[in-house]
Amino acid sequence: MYTFSSKLKTFSLILMVIGAIGIGVGFWSAPKTxxxxxxxxxxxxxxxxxxxxxxxxxAAHDAHADAAHQEHVNHVFHQLQNKPWAAFYVACIFFxxxxxxxxxxxxxxxxxLAGWSPILFRVMEGITAYLLPGSVIxxxxxxxxxxxxxxxxxxxxxxxxxxxxLIQGKSGYLNVAFFLIRAVLFLGVWNLYRFFSRxxxxxxxxxxxxxFYKKNFKMAASFLVFFIVSESLMSWDWIMSLDPHWYSTLxxxxxxxxxxxxxxxxxxxxxxxxxxxGYLEQVNTSHIHDLAKFxxxxxxxxxxxxxxxxxxxxxxxxxEEVTYFVTRIEHYKLPFFGMLVMNFVFPLxxxxxxxxxxxSWIVVMAGIVILAGHYVDFYNMVMPATVGDQWFIxxxxxxxILFFLGLFIFVVFTALTKAPLVAKGNPLMEESKHxxx
Amino acid sequence: MSNxxxxxxxxxxxxxxxxxxxxxxxxxxxxxVYTPFPVHGLDKAMGLxxxxxxxxxxxxxxxxxxxxxxxxxxxxxxxxxxxxxxxxSFSFIDNMPAFVPIxxxxxxxxxxHLMVITFYMRSKLWPFKKAENPDVRTTDDHFLMEVGVHxxxxxxxxxxxxxxxxxxxxxxxx
Numbered sequence: 233m234y235t236f237s238s239k240l241k242t243f244s245l246i247l248m249v250i251g252a253i254g255i256g257v258g259f260w261s262a263p264k265t266x267x268x269x270x271x272x273x274x275x276x277x278x279x280x281x282x283x284x285x286x287x288x289x290x291a292a293h294d295a296h297a298d299a300a301h302q303e304h305v306n307h308v309f310h311q312l313q314n315k316p317w318a319a320f321y322v323a324c325i326f327f328x329x330x331x332x333x334x335x336x337x338x339x340x341x342x343x344x345l346a347g348w349s350p351i352l353f354r355v356m357e358g359i360t361a362y363l364l365p366g367s368v369i370x371x372x373x374x375x376x377x378x379x380x381x382x383x384x385x386x387x388x389x390x391x392x393x394x395x396x397x398l399i400q401g402k403s404g405y406l407n408v409a410f411f412l413i414r415a416v417l418f419l420g421v422w423n424l425y426r427f428f429s430r431x432x433x434x435x436x437x438x439x440x441x442x443x444f445y446k447k448n449f450k451m452a453a454s455f456l457v458f459f460i461v462s463e464s465l466m467s468w469d470w471i472m473s474l475d476p477h478w479y480s481t482l483x484x485x486x487x488x489x490x491x492x493x494x495x496x497x498x499x500x501x502x503x504x505x506x507x508x509x510g511y512l513e514q515v516n517t518s519h520i521h522d523l524a525k526f527x528x529x530x531x532x533x534x535x536x537x538x539x540x541x542x543x544x545x546x547x548x549x550x551x552e553e554v555t556y557f558v559t560r561i562e563h564y565k566l567p568f569f570g571m572l573v574m575n576f577v578f579p580l581x582x583x584x585x586x587x588x589x590x591x592s593w594i595v596v597m598a599g600i601v602i603l604a605g606h607y608v609d610f611y612n613m614v615m616p617a618t619v620g621d622q623w624f625i626x627x628x629x630x631x632x633i634l635f636f637l638g639l640f641i642f643v644v645f646t647a648l649t650k651a652p653l654v655a656k657g658n659p660l661m662e663e664s665k666h667x668x669x
Numbered sequence: 670m671s672n673x674x675x676x677x678x679x680x681x682x683x684x685x686x687x688x689x690x691x692x693x694x695x696x697x698x699x700x701x702v703y704t705p706f707p708v709h710g711l712d713k714a715m716g717l718x719x720x721x722x723x724x725x726x727x728x729x730x731x732x733x734x735x736x737x738x739x740x741x742x743x744x745x746x747x748x749x750x751x752x753x754x755x756x757x758s759f760s761f762i763d764n765m766p767a768f769v770p771i772x773x774x775x776x777x778x779x780x781x782h783l784m785v786i787t788f789y790m791r792s793k794l795w796p797f798k799k800a801e802n803p804d805v806r807t808t809d810d811h812f813l814m815e816v817g818v819h820x821x822x823x824x825x826x827x828x829x830x831x832x833x834x835x836x837x838x839x840x841x842x843x
Contacts, residue, residue: 539769542766543766543769546766547767549755584727
């Protein structure tokens with residue numbers, strides 16, 4: 233049995249407290265009135281170059297320019313108000329989907345009758361324990377958006393929809409009630425699968441025969457069918473609908489690859505941590521090697537999808553879809569291309585080497601870069617639609633990451649203490665213990 | 670000096686593996702082992718150095734990538750930068766996404782083909798090569814270990830008999 237070290241527990245609690253304070257400060261310091269934004273903009277233009285300011289003063293006489301200016305201020309006001317919400321949203325969905333990625337990997341391993349991975353099933357079950365609290369918080373954010381506490385989803389604003397012919401056409405799908413029903417359905421079924429597969433897995437430990445194992449097999453197969461459909465709709469709902477004028481057909485796969493590789497990376501890192509603490513004796517370098525191969529392969533899969541989406545849109549250059557990338561390249565140059573280095577070039581060059589894939593410190597280092605890179609990936613998907621060019625990875629963003637990281641560590645390692653780290657009853661366990669590559 | 674070798678023939682890969690380990694422990698130099706199929710772990714038991722063909726392949730891939738990038742840059746950007754359907758041919762990076770499929774394929778092409786050719790050259794394989802097969806049964810169901818004879822021939826033969834060989838022959842090699 234694993235015991236949650238008090239050091240790690242305190243560490244996670246500190247992360248949560250610091251994160252929560254930072255999130256609070258982020259919300260508190262967001263501008264509350266349009267006048268505040270006016271002063272911020274004025275300060276900015278004074279600070280940068282005086283010429284613009286004098287030009288502004290000149291233009292102020294013009295009534296037309298005045299109205300345009302007012303509109304601009306209003307726009308920036310909404311963006312700045314969105315900032316703490318969007319920062320919270322990105323971190324929230326990132327960690328929640330990360331555990332969903334682990335859940336999908338877990339189901340795939342069971343359905344594929346993988347002989348190497350059963351020794352890691354309890355680690356995976358531990359990580360997916362985050363799914364419940366993670367999805368509850370996430371659902372709460374969606375509900376708050378639905379009742380207009382924030383302006384993350386523009387299509388939820390009746391005023392916007394009234395003047396927007398395109399969104400009106402989509403309102404059969406994009407309306408708050410249906411949106412929330414879908415969210416509850418998807419999160420509900422994922423959580424139910426997680427709950428019952430965990431329950432069966434523990435029941436199998438002391439069972440005669442393999443009834444629970446077979447039940448889990450069938451459940452995993454059904455879950456995967458449901459998962460791929462719900463994952464697709466989920467990515468349209470929770471991410472693509474932030475840009476309600478834009479659509480892309482392979483977007484769901486792209487989002488999937490992003491959180492799937494993050495999930496596998498999380499499995500590798502938690503496994504290496506537990507092993508370094510002397511638990512998981514039977515996990516050897518071959519298991520780590522396999523996980524690192526998955527990290528490597530799915531990183532490249534992610535890149536393939538990223539590029540396929542980008543290149544098709546760039547190549548045809550159709551105005552209605554290309555704006556998605558135009559705003560990103562114009563305002564998010566560093567995160568947009570930086571994530572390519574973090575999610576593709578770095579893992580490609582580091583994890584291509586067989587010997588490196590067996591070294592814990594290399595896998596951990598690559599894992600940190602991959603996880604950070606996929607956070608930036610989600611950041612790039614959410615931020616341009618919500619805060620536009622007002623983005624910055626500052627206090628609200630980092631605090632939200634710290635808060636959810638702390639919560640993640642706390643929940644995952646608490647769950648790991650609840651059951652033996654090696655699932656006894658799995659018929660493939662013996663093979664997994666002696667797995668050697 | 671006579672160039673004698675011992676051919677010890679086995680009919681089971683497990684017995685062969687044990688024999689290889691014993692032979693290594695007794696410090697007899699194994700010239701070659703002939704098997705009808707890959708025996709997992711044989712190279713390790715024989716103490717063969719790991720292959721470097723993956724490293725070679727990586728380098729070939731880099732060569733392919735450079736070749737593709739140079740090719741596309743010269744043709745599309747330097748030599749005749751036409752406006753083809755509004756594609757930006759001002760600099761390589763402007764039009765890079767359109768070149769990626771070619772750069773990818775040529776990387777794979779170079780990495781794969783040059784690696785295969787390297788393999789053929791290093792293992793001396795070509796269409797009209799004379800087969801070096803000491804015993805026809807080794808391509809079907811027998812395993813053969815070839816060990817050079819140094820010192821007492823009788824003692825060596827009895828040693829290999831004891832390792833479970835179904836047949837031990839002493840052969841004059843030219």
